[in-house]
Amino acid sequence: xxxxxxxxxxxxxxxxxxxxxxxxxxxxxxxxxxxxxxxxxxxxxxxxxxxxxxxxxxxxxxxxxxxxxxxxxxxxxxxxxxxxxxxxxxxxxxxxxxxxxxxxxxxxxxxxxxxxxxxxxxxxxxxxxxxxxxxxxxxxxxxxxxxxxxxxxxxxxxxxxxxxxxxxxxxxxxxxxxxxxxxxxxxxxxx
Amino acid sequence: xxxxxxxxxxxxxxxxxxxxxxxxxxxxxxxxxxxxxxxxxxxxxxxxxxxxxxxxxxxxxxxxxxxxxxxxxxxxxxxxxxxxxxxxxxxxxxxxxxxxxxxxxxxxxxxxxxxxxxxxxxxxxxxxxxxxxxxxxxxxxxxxxxxxxxxxxxxxxxxxxxxxxxxxxxxxxxxxxxxxxxxxxxxxxxx
DNA sequence: GTCTATATTTTGATAGAC
DNA sequence: GTCTATCAAAATATAGAC
Numbered sequence: 001x002x003x004x005x006x007x008x009x010x011x012x013x014x015x016x017x018x019x020x021x022x023x024x025x026x027x028x029x030x031x032x033x034x035x036x037x038x039x040x041x042x043x044x045x046x047x048x049x050x051x052x053x054x055x056x057x058x059x060x061x062x063x064x065x066x067x068x069x070x071x072x073x074x075x076x077x078x079x080x081x082x083x084x085x086x087x088x089x090x091x092x093x094x095x096x097x098x099x100x101x102x103x104x105x106x107x108x109x110x111x112x113x114x115x116x117x118x119x120x121x122x123x124x125x126x127x128x129x130x131x132x133x134x135x136x137x138x139x140x141x142x143x144x145x146x147x148x149x150x151x152x153x154x155x156x157x158x159x160x161x162x163x164x165x166x167x168x169x170x171x172x173x174x175x176x177x178x179x180x181x182x183x184x185x186x187x188x189x190x191x
Numbered sequence: 192x193x194x195x196x197x198x199x200x201x202x203x204x205x206x207x208x209x210x211x212x213x214x215x216x217x218x219x220x221x222x223x224x225x226x227x228x229x230x231x232x233x234x235x236x237x238x239x240x241x242x243x244x245x246x247x248x249x250x251x252x253x254x255x256x257x258x259x260x261x262x263x264x265x266x267x268x269x270x271x272x273x274x275x276x277x278x279x280x281x282x283x284x285x286x287x288x289x290x291x292x293x294x295x296x297x298x299x300x301x302x303x304x305x306x307x308x309x310x311x312x313x314x315x316x317x318x319x320x321x322x323x324x325x326x327x328x329x330x331x332x333x334x335x336x337x338x339x340x341x342x343x344x345x346x347x348x349x350x351x352x353x354x355x356x357x358x359x360x361x362x363x364x365x366x367x368x369x370x371x372x373x374x375x376x377x378x379x380x381x382x
Numbered sequence: 383g384t385c386t387a388t389a390t391t392t393t394g395a396t397a398g399a400c
Numbered sequence: 401g402t403c404t405a406t407c408a409a410a411a412t413a414t415a416g417a418c
Binding site (some may be wrong): 023024025026027090107110133139144146147150151154155157158160161164165167177180181183184185186187188189190 | 213214215216217218272298301302334335337338341342344346347349351352353354367370371372374375376377378379380
Binding site (some may be wrong): 384386388390394399400 | 404406407409413415
């Protein structure tokens with residue numbers, strides 16, 4: 001969204017995500033957030049109902065994006081290896097678009113209250129879809145036969161940590177990063 | 192250390208690490224910790240000086256272990272690939288020995304106060320040593336020629352996230368886990 | 383839409399009895 | 401070594417003026 005059309009509420013959520021990434025949800029106070037916005041804490045409540053609402057807006061929006069895109073990848077006719085390439089591209093895209101939000105998703109989801117169960121469901125579904133792609137690749141012979149659980153863990157934790165690393169390297173072309181990651185994660189590093 | 196010889200202070204640190212893993216340092220109160228110990232919050236202060244001291248004891252101890260072991264690996268005569276195998280084993284070992292502490296190290300280091308700079312130095316040194324091993328492997332032709340930074344990121348984030356995953360899978364033989372991880376991280380998953 | 387003022391709860395930490 | 405009682409600071413959130 002264009003910054004000129006960004007609402008005050010959206011601005012609060014964006015600034016909050018940045019602070020949450022640096023110190024974590026619990027360690028950021030409404031006064032910290034207000035100071036970063038250049039207003040007083042009480043003024044925040046004219047736009048949002050609670051600190052908890054901010055966290056929900058950040059986390060659930062991204063989780064829904066992952067869910068939606070995974071369903072699209074899953075229903076395509078690509079080979080398993082190509083589905084994995086697409087998943088890698090998805091994580092690179094969302095991590096570069098919103099590295100602050102990705103940090104919240106990864107580190108602060110457990111501080112969700114009402115939406116905690118909903119988030120857990122989305123996350124488990126995503127992992128199940130990922131695992132199914134690996135299992136199918138093993139069955140068709142595209143992928144080596146090691147425990148899909150360990151393979152998924154290895155790949156997914158790398159992708160989930162991209163937010164730590166992408167903002168430091170914004171000079172790198174994102175397509176190149178996706179390609180290099182695909183090479184490392186899928187082909188390995190052994191010569 | 193044997194539980195029978197575990198001091199009350201060590202017990203507090205151990206229980207705190209478990210709570211910190213679940214909710215993060217900032218979200219755990221001294222009252223939470225006291226309740227988990229079966230005593231009142233005020234009683235904790237007979238054994239420790241502050242909440243901050245607990246965090247320091249958890250994080251710095253593990254960081255020192257990583258530093259010490261990395262120096263040992265670095266000074267060995269192993270090939271670069273074998274040095275990587277040893278690093279993987281090191282992370283599996285420390286993550287299985289103390290998954291709660293590893294979670295703190297990864298998620299709560301930024302809440303260190305006096306020891307923050309010291310921790311950052313240890314972490315940067317570790318990453319530099321790791322990168323040097325990869326660069327040497329590229330030079331000698333043992334390892335494919337991709338940016339060592341991306342390769343290190345990919346491997347290290349997987350290893351740093353082991354704590355999430357190991358306690359769920361304690362039925363898995365740790366040597367087998369090290370071997371499978373080595374296979375995935377070094378040889379890749381492509382057939 | 384932001385402010386001041388304030389209510390209410392929670393926090394880390396201390397003092398002193400037992 | 402643990403307790404009760406308590407402090408001082410900091411937290412989320414609300415009310416009402418401008």
